[in-house]
Amino acid sequence: MVKLNPKWRPANPGAALVIPYEHYENVYDLPPRLGLPIQEAIRDTAIAMKVAFGCDGVSTRQHNEPAGDQDVWHYHVHVFPRYRGDDLDGSHGTLANPTDMAALARQLRAAWPIS
Numbered sequence: 001m002v003k004l005n006p007k008w009r010p011a012n013p014g015a016a017l018v019i020p021y022e023h024y025e026n027v028y029d030l031p032p033r034l035g036l037p038i039q040e041a042i043r044d045t046a047i048a049m050k051v052a053f054g055c056d057g058v059s060t061r062q063h064n065e066p067a068g069d070q071d072v073w074h075y076h077v078h079v080f081p082r083y084r085g086d087d088l089d090g091s092h093g094t095l096a097n098p099t100d101m102a103a104l105a106r107q108l109r110a111a112w113p114i115s
Helices: 032-053 098-110
Strands: 002-004 014-018 057-061 077-082
Touching: 002 098, 014 032, 014 098, 032 057, 032 077, 032 098
Parallel strands: none
Antiparallel strands: 002 014, 014 077, 057 077
16 A cells, blocks of 8 residues: 655655555564565655655665654655655654645546556
8 A cells, every 4th residue: 555644854845655555563573575675665655756746765664673763663664755865864754734735645646557
């Protein structure tokens, strides 16, 4: 499943999460059979972001265990639209406005790659 992350960084609105439907706590638990479908969803999300948002690039992140900054105990991959000088690493997320989320979700869906 791909959904917008409700917690947005100031310069990176429209960040998304790729999440398996089945529960796996982290990458150590993820079965190999899901590797390719998850990577395809990440790629499709990245392509849609480039088309929909006109971003300069895309970053992905996946965290495991507290020392790896995991704070949600269900495997997921972050996909961030990136812009030159956006300071993604130096910023903190805040809850997005639901109206803004709905608008960007529509843009992302409209740009979704046809496989």
